[in-house]
Amino acid sequence: MSYSNDTLMLANVSRRGLLKGxxxxxxxxxxxxxxxxxxNEQAQFGAGAMPGGWVDNPNVFIRIDADGSVTFINNxxxxxQGIRTSLAMVAADELGADWEQVRVEQAPADxxxxxxxxxxxxxxxxxxxxxxxxxxxxxxxxxxxAAANQWGVPTSEVRTGIHTVTHIPTGRELxxxxxxxxxxxxxxxxxxxxxxxxxxxxRFIGKESGWVNGELTSAHPxxxxxxxxxxxxxxxxxDVELDGMLYAVVARPPVYGAGITSVDGSAxxxxxxVEKVIRIDTADQPAAxxxxxxxxxxxxxxxxxxxxxxxxxxxxxxSSAGDNASYTSEPFRAALEETAQSPGKVIRQSGxxxxxxxxxxxxxxxxxxxxxxxxxxxxxxxxxxxxxxxKAEAWAPVQNPGATRGGVAGILGIDAENVTVHQTxxxxxxxxxxxxxxxxxxxxxxxxxxxxxxxxxxSREDDVQHAYFHAVSVDxxxxxxxxxxxxxxWLHRTLSPSIASLFAPDPEHKGExxxxxxxxxxxxSIPSIRLENPPASAHVRIGWFRSVYNLPHAWAIxxxxxxxxxxxxxxxxxxVLELLGPDRKVHNLxxxxxxxxxxxxxxxxxxxxxxxxxxxxxxxxxGWGRELPDGRGLGLAFHQSFASxxxxxxxxxxxxxGELTIxxxxxxxxxxxxxxxxxxxxxxxxxxxxxxxxxLKSEVTFENGVAAQSNFHDYLLPRMPDAPKVVRVHLIxxxxxxxxxxxxxxxxxxxPALCNAIHAATGKRIRRLPVADQLKS
Amino acid sequence: MASLTINGRQYELDVPDSMPLLWVIRDVVGMKGTKxxxxxxxxxxxxxxxxxxxxxxxxxxxxxxxxxxKTIEAMxxxxxxxxxxxxxxxxxxxxxxxxxxxxxxxxxxLLKNNPSPSSQEIIDAMAGNLCRCGTYxxxxxxxxxxxxxxxxx
Numbered sequence: 001m002s003y004s005n006d007t008l009m010l011a012n013v014s015r016r017g018l019l020k021g022x023x024x025x026x027x028x029x030x031x032x033x034x035x036x037x038x039x040n041e042q043a044q045f046g047a048g049a050m051p052g053g054w055v056d057n058p059n060v061f062i063r064i065d066a067d068g069s070v071t072f073i074n075n076x077x078x079x080x081q082g083i084r085t086s087l088a089m090v091a092a093d094e095l096g097a098d099w100e101q102v103r104v105e106q107a108p109a110d111x112x113x114x115x116x117x118x119x120x121x122x123x124x125x126x127x128x129x130x131x132x133x134x135x136x137x138x139x140x141x142x143x144x145x146a147a148a149n150q151w152g153v154p155t156s157e158v159r160t161g162i163h164t165v166t167h168i169p170t171g172r173e174l175x176x177x178x179x180x181x182x183x184x185x186x187x188x189x190x191x192x193x194x195x196x197x198x199x200x201x202x203r204f205i206g207k208e209s210g211w212v213n214g215e216l217t218s219a220h221p222x223x224x225x226x227x228x229x230x231x232x233x234x235x236x237x238x239d240v241e242l243d244g245m246l247y248a249v250v251a252r253p254p255v256y257g258a259g260i261t262s263v264d265g266s267a268x269x270x271x272x273x274v275e276k277v278i279r280i281d282t283a284d285q286p287a288a289x290x291x292x293x294x295x296x297x298x299x300x301x302x303x304x305x306x307x308x309x310x311x312x313x314x315x316x317x318x319s320s321a322g323d324n325a326s327y328t329s330e331p332f333r334a335a336l337e338e339t340a341q342s343p344g345k346v347i348r349q350s351g352x353x354x355x356x357x358x359x360x361x362x363x364x365x366x367x368x369x370x371x372x373x374x375x376x377x378x379x380x381x382x383x384x385x386x387x388x389x390x391k392a393e394a395w396a397p398v399q400n401p402g403a404t405r406g407g408v409a410g411i412l413g414i415d416a417e418n419v420t421v422h423q424t425x426x427x428x429x430x431x432x433x434x435x436x437x438x439x440x441x442x443x444x445x446x447x448x449x450x451x452x453x454x455x456x457x458x459s460r461e462d463d464v465q466h467a468y469f470h471a472v473s474v475d476x477x478x479x480x481x482x483x484x485x486x487x488x489x490w491l492h493r494t495l496s497p498s499i500a501s502l503f504a505p506d507p508e509h510k511g512e513x514x515x516x517x518x519x520x521x522x523x524x525s526i527p528s529i530r531l532e533n534p535p536a537s538a539h540v541r542i543g544w545f546r547s548v549y550n551l552p553h554a555w556a557i558x559x560x561x562x563x564x565x566x567x568x569x570x571x572x573x574x575x576v577l578e579l580l581g582p583d584r585k586v587h588n589l590x591x592x593x594x595x596x597x598x599x600x601x602x603x604x605x606x607x608x609x610x611x612x613x614x615x616x617x618x619x620x621x622x623g624w625g626r627e628l629p630d631g632r633g634l635g636l637a638f639h640q641s642f643a644s645x646x647x648x649x650x651x652x653x654x655x656x657x658g659e660l661t662i663x664x665x666x667x668x669x670x671x672x673x674x675x676x677x678x679x680x681x682x683x684x685x686x687x688x689x690x691x692x693x694x695x696l697k698s699e700v701t702f703e704n705g706v707a708a709q710s711n712f713h714d715y716l717l718p719r720m721p722d723a724p725k726v727v728r729v730h731l732i733x734x735x736x737x738x739x740x741x742x743x744x745x746x747x748x749x750x751x752p753a754l755c756n757a758i759h760a761a762t763g764k765r766i767r768r769l770p771v772a773d774q775l776k777s
Numbered sequence: 778m779a780s781l782t783i784n785g786r787q788y789e790l791d792v793p794d795s796m797p798l799l800w801v802i803r804d805v806v807g808m809k810g811t812k813x814x815x816x817x818x819x820x821x822x823x824x825x826x827x828x829x830x831x832x833x834x835x836x837x838x839x840x841x842x843x844x845x846x847k848t849i850e851a852m853x854x855x856x857x858x859x860x861x862x863x864x865x866x867x868x869x870x871x872x873x874x875x876x877x878x879x880x881x882x883x884x885x886x887l888l889k890n891n892p893s894p895s896s897q898e899i900i901d902a903m904a905g906n907l908c909r910c911g912t913y914x915x916x917x918x919x920x921x922x923x924x925x926x927x928x929x930x
Contacts, residue, residue, distance in 0.1 A: 079909045080873030211868045211915060220869055228860040229874030232810020232849035236875055239809035247804065272793060301804035302813075303796045378814050378822055378875040378909045427812070427875025428909045460815040678869060682912070686872055689911025712819035712907060720903045723913040 045600035047127035050118065052111030052400060056131035057188060058139035059114060060371075063090055063105075064184075068163065068177030070097045075107040075121035076128065077399045078225070079429035080686070081743045082679035085224045087132050090203040090675055094136030094197055095143075097176070098163040099204070104224045109401030109421035110273070115480050117423075118400040120434045121597065122642035122741025125675050129739055137194045139183075146183040147174050192397050199735075206735070210678040213471060213728045220678045225425065237397030238382045242453040245384065246275065248445045249305045249457055251312055252294040255705035256673055257285045257321035258539050260314060260566060267311035269479045273304025277312070278448055280441070282320060286502050288543060289407050291441035292466060298445060302457050321705060327539035329371070329701040329708075333474065336495045336536055340476035344493055344534025345509055348520045348592045351528030353480075356489025360480025364567045367476045368556040369768040370751075372700040374467035374715060375545050379427020380460055381438035385446040386453040391418040392446070396439045397426035404436035408443040430690075431544035435468050464715045465707040468543025469700060471496040474536075475556030480528075485568025487579060489528040494519050494562075496552060497538035508535040510549065516595035518553035518641060518748065521588065523608050524561070527579025531592075539705065546687075547744035550641040551694065551751070555769065558637035558752035562759065572636055572756065573619045583609035597643050602739040604643045610670050610737070614638055614647035617668035617730050622649035631655060632663075632697040635750035635757025640742030644671040645732075648688070648749045650724070650757040658775035662692065670732035671740040677731055684729045684746045691750020693718035696771045716770075779839045783808070784851040794840035798832075799823045801839045802848060810849035810878045814907065821906030822875065824882040825849075831886030849878035858885045860926065864919040872910035880906050884920045892927050894920075 047054040055075075057063075063071040072088035084104045092102050107114045125174035140160050147165040148155040151172060154697070159166050164173045199206070210220030228234035253259070265277030275298050282293030297308035297565055318325040357363055383396035384409065392412055398404045401421045409416040426433055426520040442456035458466075473496040480489035500511045510519075510533050520531055545551070565575035585605035588596035596604060615638050619625075622634060631653050638647035651664040667684045701708045709715040758775065766774060781788045783806060784787070792801055802811050811834055814822030818833040827832045828844035852858030861884050864870075871877045880903070887894060889903040894902065899920045908916070 038918060078873075080871075082872070165800070211918070214918070218869060222866070223869060223871070225874065226866050226869075226871060229871045229877055230865045231853050232808075234874055234876045236812075241807060241809070301796075301800060303793075303800040303804070306816075367899070376909060378820065378873070378907065379812070380814075426873060428873045430909070459818075460820075464841055682869060682872060682915070685914055686911035689913055690909070708801060712815050713817065717907055717909065718911065719905075719907060719914075720900050720917065721911040723911070723917075727914050745826070 019132070020610060027072040028514050045598060047131070047146070048118065049598055050116035050127065052114070054127060054131045055113070055115035056138070056191070057135040058135040058142065059188065061132060061135045062095065062139045064139070064176050064180035066177050066180055067605040068175055069101050069103055070095065070176065071103045071105050071107050073107050075114035076124040077117070077423060077426055077429065079119070079399065079426035079433065081124065081683060082223065082676065083124045086676040086679050087128060088223060088224060090129060090132045091136040093202050093204040094133045095140045096160040096162055099221045100226070101163060103737040106423050109405045109423065111402045116433070117402055120431065122744040126643065126739050126741050129675055130725060131233060133196055134191060134194055137196050138189050140193065141189050142183040142186045143179045145186050146179045150174065150182065158449045162269065200657050204676070206674050206677065208677045211744070212681065214726070229246045234486040235424055235644045237395065237424045238379055238427065240384045240395040240424060240455070240458065242384060242386065245455055246298050246300065246449060246455045247302045247305045247455050247457065248296050248298045248442070249302070249309050249459065250280065250294045250296045250441060251314060252292045253282055253308050253463065255315055255316070255318055255321040256324045258282065258325070259293070259320040260295070261317040262315045264313040265295070267298050267313065268308040270446065271304055271311055273300040274308035275299055276448065278445060282535070286504065288439050288503050289403060289440065290411070291437050291444055296445045298454065306459065324539045324543060325705045327702050329472070332472065333369060336474040339534045340367060340433050340474050340493050341535070342534065344532035346530065347515055347533050348529065348531040353489045353491050355529040356481040356528035358477060360488055361483040362481040362567055363478060364564050365478045366560055366563055366767055368559060369554055370473045370552045370771060371701065372472045372540070372544060373470040373694065373698045374464050374700050375430040376430035376463055376715065376717065377426070377428025377430055377432055380463040381458040382456065384453050384455045386451070387412060387440040387443065387446045388451045390414055392443055393420045393422070394439050394443065395422045395424055396436070397424050397433055397436035398436050398439060399426065399429045400436060404439050407440040411440045411444050412447060430546040431548070432467060435543055450592055456639050460712065461710040464700065465709050468502070468541045470545035470551065471499070471542045471549070473552035475552055477556060477560040479560070479564050481568055481664065483563065485570055487526045487564060489737055490524065490526045491530050492519070492522065492557070493532045493534055494553065494556070495534050496534040496549065497536050499542050499544065501538035501542055506538050508537050509533050512573065513595045515685070516551045516588070516593040516597070517549040518639060519549070519725040520592045521606055521640070522557055523586070523611060523640070524579040525608060526579065531649065540702065546690070547641060547747040550639060550744070550748040554637065554639040554748035555751045558639065558749060558766070559755055562756040571625070573615060573624055576636070576638070577612060577615060580608045580611055583612065599643055606640060607737070610645045611638055611640060613732060614645045614668040614670050617732060618647040618649045618666050621668070621728060621730050622651065622664070622666040624649065631761055633757050633760025633762070635753045635755065635760055636671070637753035637756060639748040641745045641748055643738070644669065644740030644742065644745040646745050646749050648753040650754050652754065652757040652761050654761045654775055658697070660775060662754070664726040664728070665724040666728050666730065667746065668730045668732060669746065670734050671742055671745070672737035673735045673739045680731060680742050681729045683742050685727050685748030688722050688727055688750055689718050691747050692722055692754060695751035695754045695769060696722065699748050699770050781839070781842060781846060783846045784848060792839055794838060796833040796839050798825065798837045798839050798842055798846070802834060808850055812875055812878060814876065819907070820876070821883055822879040824866040824906070826886055827881060829886065829889050831883045849882055852881060852885060855885065857888050860923050861885045861888065861919070864922045866917050868919045868922065870912050870915040870919050872912055876908045878908065878917055880908065880916055884916070888920070888923060893924055896921060
């Protein structure tokens, strides 16, 4: 598997190896990373530790044409986070470009040239802000050098304004377009010689604009894809059209790992437009990013292919699926809850939890359940591939173009150098499109049509039923309180199938990068703590879903802290601030987290003061503690993830019939320095809505290995009436810390904050998601 | 054979009667602004106008289309559609953007029939359009912005 070294899991393993005995060397590494272009391979943290590392060469990212247009070459997947605009802004600000003359172009898959392109883990701005600023600064200095050369003056006498370079003593000016040709031939200045702009000189970076909490404050710099999106011109994966293109859909095994006993495609071939029926081998398990297998129907348009698929007669062979064919959600949940009653693999331990619990004045105990979910980006998986003369070209909406390239090469048996991957806009990703199985599947079909492009389209049913599912989870917690209600002991057992089961024989335990998502990093200051991870097995493809295992961990821990506060008769905010204890910065390894989102623990400690700050801000803004009418309540939750800190307070109302209204959400967010606050706000607003869906509506269940839901009539997503009536995002001004992630950290605290608010309004405790009709009974 | 008027242009198309308008527009005519999201009128990504009425093209057989079809590509030339698009840009509504063509078609259809809907009427009218990125609050605000600009001062 040529792409295996590009997965998060395996990258993580190599980092873990490096961590041993090197944890103290980070300052040295940081220095080397800044100074030397070859430092990537030595780095064990951050962007430098990712496959392909970082690149800050302006010639890779910035092109200036004679007409003055500045083109930013974007190397990250655009899936709604606005990265094409935000990274281009960073470059343009440092360069001094007129925003109206800035364009964006998408880089093809080439991590050697463009650095790491795997867009996941909320890493784009966190890892690329500095390299892209440097690229912008270097390009500006090259323009200044070109102007100085032309005028025969020292560079100290020239200065870049907006899209022009000025000779200060004489006032002479040259435009970027006039200088572009000469600047191109100059050497790129070394990193040492770069001068980044002062904050006071910046026009875009860190500046608020646009829609801020219900008001249009000022025009925001135009979103580079905005006009194309609202006029229908934006090109997503589904919109690629090539001459002579064929259209394919695939009937996949209903149970993970099932094979085919027989196929009768004769009726399918009778459907007008259907050209071919192709059998695809079932992927060996674990399937990783390989296509699941099944039967492809290829036609002259999508509708004909879908109609042809309906006419297939397939006998599936369930024997190769093993016990996946008896996987049923309800007994599986019961079994996990049963397992949660017994001790599991110990992940973190301090003090004596058993003694704390047996000596406690009061014991609080609860078990929480979060179901499987499918990412369901609005654009279902889709890819176009053309195979010709031993080479392949793919057009696809993928989060991980590097893995896509490897996957296509692997299934065709050719070298990755012979695969070109063009990355389109993504109609949503949320982790689904970090798995490029659908592109490899398209390549497998296109292989049968030498020289002819094939578009392989997943239907919504395909997407819901054959997702890489968010892991089902059970979390069992037990706490001891003393006579004053103070916590003395904390026992937490977490159970979920692991994503590692996709790539290797099922480990039945969560991996380091899964536990590090809010489980062993649990921040409370309690004398006795024991964290355990009993086994749970995987029977479907388990994969990343936006914010991943932070979802169940935050849901359980933040709900349980509220239960403890209620049991102690204390105010929830006061109680969690007390649980947090004194402000302190925790090194990840001291809580057994060897991962830390891949970041340097010296730059990115777990900072309880930042947790306290977001809690204080969200509760203040929400008017925590005020009197509310009957049936209304405020609920709080907070969580640190992807190196950022979020707290949310919901105000909800539940009427006598159990109807829930979400009146308001106050979200406090601290990601350290903010590159583009306008898009940070939109990410928080969107995560809030998505989290409401997780809390209230979304669930995939299995019956004998087959997903019981299939489309948006039974796999329910939040709709406009479900959104809070008011959403307020409160960004914490914190330029001093290292930059954190934005795309994911808004999501984990949503469900527990909402369920805590429901409890405050009704006294009803939700321990099983989704809420669905639990308020009606 | 189907005879269609799309965005003011006449098409004579050799397609089966049962083919949904969505796939005729996307695969046969080759216009890509109208999106496939669910195929069963549950998400609204495929919304077009037929004689000015917002319609889910994914469940509309081409044989059932008798009126004039307008797609998102025509909205820049539509007095209401253009204002809706501008409000979307002003407020930074779109995230990934995949559903937004359908959202704009649905909102424009609403405003053509009811130029001054209440907030609740907007919410009810937009409830059939899914946005997985969760941009609903900005969509609502953008439609309200068009309404308030429309209101006589």
